[in-house]
Amino acid sequence: MGTAARYKSGRSRPLGRVLAIIGFAILCSASAGAAPFIPDRDEQILERIPTRLSATLIELRALRLRLAQQPSDLSLATQLARAYIEIGRAEFDPRYFGYAQAALKPWWDLPSPPPEALVLKAVLKQHGHDFAGALNDLEALLQQNPRDAQAWLTRAVILQVQGDHRQALAHCVVLIYLPRSRFLGTTCMGKSLSLSGHADKAYHLLHELLAREPDARARERLWAMTVLAETAARLGRSRQAESYFQQALSLDLRDAYLLMAYADFLLEEDQAARVTKLLRQETRVDGLLLRLAIAEKRLGSASNDHVASLRGRFAASRERGDKVHLGDEARFALHLLDDPRTALELALANWETQREPRDARIVLEAALAARDPAAARPVLEMLEQSSLEDVPLAALAARLESVR
Amino acid sequence: MRRLLLLFLGLLSTPALAHKPSDSYLKLALEGSTVQGQWDIALRDLDYALGLDADGDGAITWGELRRRHGEVAAYALSQLTITVKGEACVHNVKEHLVDQHTDGAYAVLRFEAHCSKTPERLGIRYRLFFDLDPQHKGLLNLTRGGETHSAIFSADQQTQVIEFVAVDRTRQFLAYGQEGIWHIWIGYDHILFLLCLLLPAVLKREGNRWRALTSFREAAIDVLKIVTAFTVAHSMTLSLAALELVVLPSRWVESAIAASVVLAALNNLYPLVSGRRWIVAFVFGLAHGLGFANVLIDLGLPRGSLLLSLVGFNLGVEVGQLAIVSVFLPLAYRMRHSWSYQGVTLRYGSALIALLACVWLAERSLGMDFF
Numbered sequence: 001m002g003t004a005a006r007y008k009s010g011r012s013r014p015l016g017r018v019l020a021i022i023g024f025a026i027l028c029s030a031s032a033g034a035a036p037f038i039p040d041r042d043e044q045i046l047e048r049i050p051t052r053l054s055a056t057l058i059e060l061r062a063l064r065l066r067l068a069q070q071p072s073d074l075s076l077a078t079q080l081a082r083a084y085i086e087i088g089r090a091e092f093d094p095r096y097f098g099y100a101q102a103a104l105k106p107w108w109d110l111p112s113p114p115p116e117a118l119v120l121k122a123v124l125k126q127h128g129h130d131f132a133g134a135l136n137d138l139e140a141l142l143q144q145n146p147r148d149a150q151a152w153l154t155r156a157v158i159l160q161v162q163g164d165h166r167q168a169l170a171h172c173v174v175l176i177y178l179p180r181s182r183f184l185g186t187t188c189m190g191k192s193l194s195l196s197g198h199a200d201k202a203y204h205l206l207h208e209l210l211a212r213e214p215d216a217r218a219r220e221r222l223w224a225m226t227v228l229a230e231t232a233a234r235l236g237r238s239r240q241a242e243s244y245f246q247q248a249l250s251l252d253l254r255d256a257y258l259l260m261a262y263a264d265f266l267l268e269e270d271q272a273a274r275v276t277k278l279l280r281q282e283t284r285v286d287g288l289l290l291r292l293a294i295a296e297k298r299l300g301s302a303s304n305d306h307v308a309s310l311r312g313r314f315a316a317s318r319e320r321g322d323k324v325h326l327g328d329e330a331r332f333a334l335h336l337l338d339d340p341r342t343a344l345e346l347a348l349a350n351w352e353t354q355r356e357p358r359d360a361r362i363v364l365e366a367a368l369a370a371r372d373p374a375a376a377r378p379v380l381e382m383l384e385q386s387s388l389e390d391v392p393l394a395a396l397a398a399r400l401e402s403v404r
Numbered sequence: 405m406r407r408l409l410l411l412f413l414g415l416l417s418t419p420a421l422a423h424k425p426s427d428s429y430l431k432l433a434l435e436g437s438t439v440q441g442q443w444d445i446a447l448r449d450l451d452y453a454l455g456l457d458a459d460g461d462g463a464i465t466w467g468e469l470r471r472r473h474g475e476v477a478a479y480a481l482s483q484l485t486i487t488v489k490g491e492a493c494v495h496n497v498k499e500h501l502v503d504q505h506t507d508g509a510y511a512v513l514r515f516e517a518h519c520s521k522t523p524e525r526l527g528i529r530y531r532l533f534f535d536l537d538p539q540h541k542g543l544l545n546l547t548r549g550g551e552t553h554s555a556i557f558s559a560d561q562q563t564q565v566i567e568f569v570a571v572d573r574t575r576q577f578l579a580y581g582q583e584g585i586w587h588i589w590i591g592y593d594h595i596l597f598l599l600c601l602l603l604p605a606v607l608k609r610e611g612n613r614w615r616a617l618t619s620f621r622e623a624a625i626d627v628l629k630i631v632t633a634f635t636v637a638h639s640m641t642l643s644l645a646a647l648e649l650v651v652l653p654s655r656w657v658e659s660a661i662a663a664s665v666v667l668a669a670l671n672n673l674y675p676l677v678s679g680r681r682w683i684v685a686f687v688f689g690l691a692h693g694l695g696f697a698n699v700l701i702d703l704g705l706p707r708g709s710l711l712l713s714l715v716g717f718n719l720g721v722e723v724g725q726l727a728i729v730s731v732f733l734p735l736a737y738r739m740r741h742s743w744s745y746q747g748v749t750l751r752y753g754s755a756l757i758a759l760l761a762c763v764w765l766a767e768r769s770l771g772m773d774f775f
Contacts, residue, residue: 035503036442036444036501036502036503036512037501037502037503038499038500038501038502039466039502041466042465042466042467042470043465043466043467044465044466045463045464045465046447046464046465046466046469046502046509047447047448047451047463047464047508047509048462048463048464049448049451049457049462049463049464050462054460054462058460061455091423092423093423094423094424094425094539095423095425095426095448095449095452095537095539097425097539098425098426098536098537098538098539098540099452099536099537101537101538101539102535102536102537102538105538108538128539284423309506312506313424313506313507315506316424316427316505316506316507317424319427319543320424320425320427320541320543320556321541321556322425
């Protein structure tokens with residue numbers, strides 16, 4: 001009986017301000033020309049489907065209809081689910097993850113799903129930021145199939161996001177010894193090392209890896225280059241970082257993660273103009289639009305459209321009860337709304353589940369802007385414990401100390 | 405190996421994704437027994453379910469959508485059930501429009517649902533797209549007058565029941581007040597007890613005889629003392645019992661009330677207590693209050709406005725009481741000299757009341773019904 005609470009927030013009052021902002025945003029977007037209308041021409045185009053996808057989607061539709069006839073066909077279902085997950089990742093479009101989940105329905109709620117379905121379930125949970133759920137599923141899977149490289153890799157990556165570098169490293173090492181995943185395992189290890197006090201070692205490891213395996217698959221090389229570039233950036237080796245980012249881009253494989261990492265690097269290097277050039281067309285991806293908007297603001301050419309669009313997107317996400325955008329929302333609040341207190345609240349909430357350097361960074365930036373060094377203490381402690389080598393982050397931490 | 409390749413990059417820390425998961429926006433406005441609905445459904449989702457791009461050119465035009473309007477409406481409305489008291493409300497489509505949300509164009513379906521009665525409680529079952537996309541959510545916004553309720557439908561929560569708790573406190577207060585008045589008017593034992601005590605108010609006992617009082621004021625003061633004592637006493641126990649701070653078996657309470665009537669009546673025949681009848685009023689008033697409380701508990705006290713209702717009821721009792729007394733007193737005073745008052749009403753009346761009350765006493769204490 002009764003109504004479901006839309007915002008389950010029992011937090012301190014400053015978060016109420018976020019809600020007010022969001023609510024106001026919803027109000028604004030609701031009133032600002034968002035009234036339903038009747039188009040006057042039949043030829044008016046309402047929605048486009050990306051043409052590069054059309055053929056694939058038609059194929060998948062046929063597959064989906066086949067699956068509807070035999071929903072318990074595991075191999076058909078996993079084939080369809082994988083295809084949807086691939087599109088979802090490539091297009092940065094979470095609806096496809098929903099479609100994938102639908103394909104896996106017969107096995108989703110089973111206490112022990114078959115491994116092919118279980119690994120996909122874990123991947124989907126990870127995309128939905130249900131890290132604990134994904135980790136549990138993968139653990140169960142690995143108990144049955146201890147040689148499932150995909151499961152080891154997924155688990156390693158989640159652990160890296162959560163900041164558990166010791167366990168992550170152990171997983172990466174296992175990967176190295178599994179057939180055909182040595183390259184991935186080495187990259188994985190490099191990433192973990194770079195985050196836990198062995199950045200220089202990681203740098204050389206990855207550099208060597210790329211030199212030694214020029215014929216490795218492009219996507220794998222892309223990942224290695226991205227990790228290497230980020231490591232170089234953290235070590236303060238800007239020239240090398242720039243070089244590796246450019247190499248990664250030259251592979252010409254569409255990857256939002258790479259674009260975001262590069263944009264963050266450029267913003268740190270005070271090269272906002274290059275960010276706008278890089279991301280000019282990237283308005284569909286929220287994280288990229290955010291970085292574009294930040295760069296525009298730095299250049300003094302802030303676009304109201306972009307800011308309003310971001311506001312609406314965060315509001316829509318909040319309205320449906322999702323919490324996957326907290327880090328980006330925090331950056332939005334700090335850099336575009338000039339609201340450090342809200343930013344700090346959001347950043348700390350984000351820190352609960354995500355502990356990568358960029359997550360640490362927004363906490364420190366917000367704490368600095370809000371002149372509240374005490375709030376950043378959990379982050380500072382964690383940084384110390386993990387011996388993270390990150391020159392820009394260390395500078396921020398030092399500035400925070402001087403505020404005390 | 406290809407499989408591994410395809411998925412590993414999905415495993416990198418996912419950036420906040422561009423497009424958002426699938427949502428529909430359902431706005432319902434309750435007007436009397438009709439629900440006015442506006443349902444915004446993403447064209448992407450409709451296309452996924454029904455296939456809207458007729459010419460396969462990668463674009464959904466207004467014309468293509470328009471030609472499928474009937475199908476869209478039928479599909480969507482078949483997944484939505486609005487019920488009042490278990491009966492489904494009947495949909496009818498009013499118009500189709502289009503709107504833009506953060507992730508693209510939406511079909512806007514305006515419809516009405518006609519329910520059989522004006523609901524205090526609305527049940528809504530929503531199943532749209534869950535079979536195709538378990539991550540879809542239906543965002544509900546329901547209004548009635550100035551009240552707004554929101555809810556989220558998901559694959560795990562397909563039904564919502566929205567209650568319109570019309571907390572009109574004034575009306576509630578008055579309603580309980582009314583109950584109070586009513587229950588003292590039909591509370592013959594309470595009235596008779598009070599009247600028995602009040603009957604001698606206009607008289608003075610002198611030796612073995614009754615004498616009419618000369619001063620109205622004296623009578624009035626006597627009445628006032630008795631009524632006030634009775635009121636204070638029964639208010640106290642009414643409150644204590646209604647709040648369940650004092651709980652006594654109702655059989656005892658009812659028997660005590662009957663006994664009080666017997667004694668009050670007998671007191672008019674063999675006056676034991678003359679000038680201190682207010683003490684009697686007070687002492688037995690305690691029992692009467694417990695009796696009222698049982699009534700109130702049977703009526704039910706709303707959790708949200710417990711005290712308000714209690715006070716309302718109590719005041720109602722006082723108002724009812726006051727009405728009776730204000731009719732009785734002038735009448736009694738007027739008639740105080742007459743034999744019909746002193747002889748008939750006081751003596752025979754009291755005797756009859758005593759008898760009646762004895763019957764009550766027997767019934768209540770033995771738990772039997774004689775009449």
